[in-house]
Amino acid sequence: MNVARELPDRRFSVVICVYTEDRWDDILAAVDSVRHQSLRAFETLLVVDHNPALLERLREQFKEEGPGSGRDGQEVRVLANAGPRGLSAGRNTGIAAARGEFVAFLDDDAVAERDWLRYFAAGYDDSRVMAVGGRTEPAWASGGRPAWFPEEFDWVVGCTYRGLPSGRVRVRNVLGGNASFRRSAFDAAGGFATGIGRDGDKRPLGCEETELCIRLARAVPDAVLLIDDRAVIHHRVPAGRERFGYFRTRTYAEGLSKALVARSVGAGKGLESERQYTTRVLPAGVARGLRDAVLGRRGGAGRACAIVAGVAVAAGGYVVGSIRARGGAVTFSSGPIEGVSE
Template sequence: MPLQEASVIIATRNREPYLRDLLSSLCFQSFKDFEVIIVNDSGIPSSREKLENIVRAYLNKLEIKLLHNSRNLGVPVSLNHGASVASNEILVFTDDDCIADKDWLLNLVKWYSNQKVGGVGGRVIPIENDAKWIPKKTRFANIVGKLNWDGDLINNFELGGKPSFVDFLSGANMSFRKNLFRKVGGFSSIYRGNAYRFETDLSLRIKSLGFHLIYDPNAIVFHRRAKSGGCRVSVYEWNYWLGRNHTLFVLRCLRRRVLKVFLFAFKNCIRILMHQRSCPYGKPRKWEKVLWMFFKGLLDGVQIGIKHLLA
């Protein structure tokens, strides 16, 4: 049975050199039946011209569609925009600051010969690892992509090992069947700012339809963590969006919601007070501001979440 064709969808914002490297890596994929859809989320005229020049340089090697947002709309909306014009049945998503291993797409797409598989993700290996300010969950060192009982997430998408069933996929390296993606309504635009939890929300909605999500560590992208562009925000803003978006995720997707929001708030306050939680790419100077921004996001998340639940 032939493998299904794929559409690789990339949202980008003011990261032209990184995007160029990603496109170069896609030229050497062992799996050839794919198109590339780039969504420019900058809204700046100069960015439009730069991206058109980049795409022009790759048109003899890749099938590329380039879309432009009129203004910065965020990652979830941009990826939905890209998915809306996808020609193929497997939607593949990665970040513009990633580089794909040559067998990346092959190791994602091959799983879709099993009709019970709704999504497949892979390994995300940091090249420039500046995540030292996030505490390591040593108790879960060998667990990947699992939702903990208290609503917290166990990521560990850098781990190797064997393919496994997971609860959610990493936004830097994930794929879904197009019909399921559309059936659940795509990514929710409610996750703004750093878009924290947007991929987890979608993963759980697709899994709730009765389909499996697979983590294949042989499907590898290398993540460079660009220091600007994309959905990068300041250390303090990151904590606001952490509180807001995770609270919305819990209220939208999980049972026993109030208890889980309380546990999430308590755990992260302890982490902040112990100077163990700030953001993946920076150390704050004012920890009291980190705490304040987290609480502000938490309260906004509760208010917005309740409004959506009652709507």
């Protein structure tokens, strides 16, 4: 459903960070979903993370799609990550190259619904709004959610999870794979911190967008950050991520990441939302799972056990990450982005 009223002309640069040829079809689908937006993107930037073969293949794929020559007049540019390996540096490369007033981020294995950018744009009517995120729905490889997998932990597979507020609401942070920012936000707060988020095929860390959003709120005290759950993308969940082994690995990595965020911005803000999540949302999820088990509903006991295990493993990761951070074993950088300022 389209947004009813006409919106001002707002130029969105869409950044898609990519790293492997294994996702070739997903990458093309992501670009195609941007091309079919009801509010046309100004440009799409594909940032390749230290993979020369993929870089060359994408440049060949989009070689005739320079300024004004792309399909539907939308430019596709293919860039090499100019920083260290990892998602944060890739996003920073895209930000530095972007020429739009707003910069949107889309995961390389996701497709955006037609009004994705239009709902983002509507959120910027208020000049205080510095970021707008959306809702990310899982597209399970098996065709449906595993019975044991709790909705409260959909963040494990990069999706919106039970416990987030619905509608268009103010939040502490947006979720990085489905988000947009005013370009000026990066002038004020700098870019994504390297050393927190994902780094190629290493442990699946995260939270780089959380750390950035907290820094942004400190740099611009009256900044408003929103999530509009009408701005929807569909994120592919491969079979390997439907297994408990990945669930365990990802929750542990989240604990490590939260420790880094707390080190960067302080535990007060760094864990503010997580406290309510762990004291209200997760206990309710355990109770719901146990109730379903008593009623003989499939997966209830598994979901309750998965929530308990996820909390325990994440807590263990947080303890280990805190010890490493205090010992100086982990470093990261969140300085300004060259090329962002005019």
